[in-house]
Amino acid sequence: MIGFFDSGFGGLTVLRSVVDLLPEYDYLYLGDNARVPYGTRSQNVVYEFTRQAVDYLFKQQCPLIIIACNTSSARALRKIQQEFLPETYPDRRVLGVIRPAAEELAERNCRKVGILATEGVVASNIYVEELMNLGPSIKVFQQACPLLVPIIEAGEKEWEGTDMIIGKYLSQLFGQDGEIDTILLACTHYPIVHENFERAVSGKTIVLDQGPIVARKLKDYLKRHPEVDDRLTKKGTKFFLTTDISDKFDHLARIFYGESIHSKLITLESLCF
Numbered sequence: 148m149i150g151f152f153d154s155g156f157g158g159l160t161v162l163r164s165v166v167d168l169l170p171e172y173d174y175l176y177l178g179d180n181a182r183v184p185y186g187t188r189s190q191n192v193v194y195e196f197t198r199q200a201v202d203y204l205f206k207q208q209c210p211l212i213i214i215a216c217n218t219s220s221a222r223a224l225r226k227i228q229q230e231f232l233p234e235t236y237p238d239r240r241v242l243g244v245i246r247p248a249a250e251e252l253a254e255r256n257c258r259k260v261g262i263l264a265t266e267g268v269v270a271s272n273i274y275v276e277e278l279m280n281l282g283p284s285i286k287v288f289q290q291a292c293p294l295l296v297p298i299i300e301a302g303e304k305e306w307e308g309t310d311m312i313i314g315k316y317l318s319q320l321f322g323q324d325g326e327i328d329t330i331l332l333a334c335t336h337y338p339i340v341h342e343n344f345e346r347a348v349s350g351k352t353i354v355l356d357q358g359p360i361v362a363r364k365l366k367d368y369l370k371r372h373p374e375v376d377d378r379l380t381k382k383g384t385k386f387f388l389t390t391d392i393s394d395k396f397d398h399l400a401r402i403f404y405g406e407s408i409h410s411k412l413i414t415l416e417s418l419c420f
């Protein structure tokens with residue numbers, strides 16, 4: 148199976164796009180709902196939580212894992228790829244969501260990009276660094292949106308307060324530069340409120356989700372890496388795991404994933420840190 152990991156529900160937005168493009172593969176999704184949000188936590192804590200989740204998915208025999216969480220991709224992916232994998236699972240692969248999104252921004256020839264993300268991702272400066280290499284002429288502006296993940300996890304997309312909070316973050320972003328042409332929703336939770344962002348920018352700025360970008364890049368990766376593709380089973384199944392109440396997960400996941408699902412409760416090696 149292809150393992151998918153997120154701190155909660157957000158990765159389901161990426162999984163949805165991937166399943167739509169690559170329906171023949173088998174998928175195992177793990178949401179660490181018991182410890183969400185990751186975006187406000189330190190690098191060490193995010194690394195340790197992510198490492199535990201990756202280890203769990205590898206023990207379920209996933210040859211490939213997609214970290215469908217920007218915070219984990221920013222704070223943990225490099226160390227997992229450079230230290231944890233070579234020492235523990237040298238034949239497995241872990242990919243994140245930041246590199247594909249940065250490549251897409253560079254390919255689109257954007258001039259001024261707004262990155263909306265968690266505090267952890269903004270503090271890591273990872274998008275600025277990636278775009279410095281991939282699209283050095285692009286000007287990057289960042290805005291942390293710490294209130295959005297809890298609102299989204301609470302299923303409050305329709306609440307009028309959500310639009311107010313989005314308006315506040317956008318005015319802080321456009322306060323840095325009024326001519327931003329493209330906004331990347333650089334948190335896998337934010338596509339749930341994509342329409343709210345579209346309404347707020349009213350066609351003046353392109354608003355991008357990562358899901359379709361990651362799906363296209365993954366398809367391309369699997370074509371370029373037949374040695375990984377050959378190890379992936381293809382029966383079109385999906386399994387869902389959560390570290391917190393599974394009834395609640397099933398209810399909200401239906402909204403995020405667009406299909407009813409039945410999740411299983413699991414415990415990671417240590418739920419406390």
Ligand code: DGL
Pocket residue numbers: 153154155157158183184185186187215216217218219265268296333334335336
């Ligand atoms: N889904 C996570 C991301 O893409 C954010 C949620 C969290 O803060 O845990 O960054």
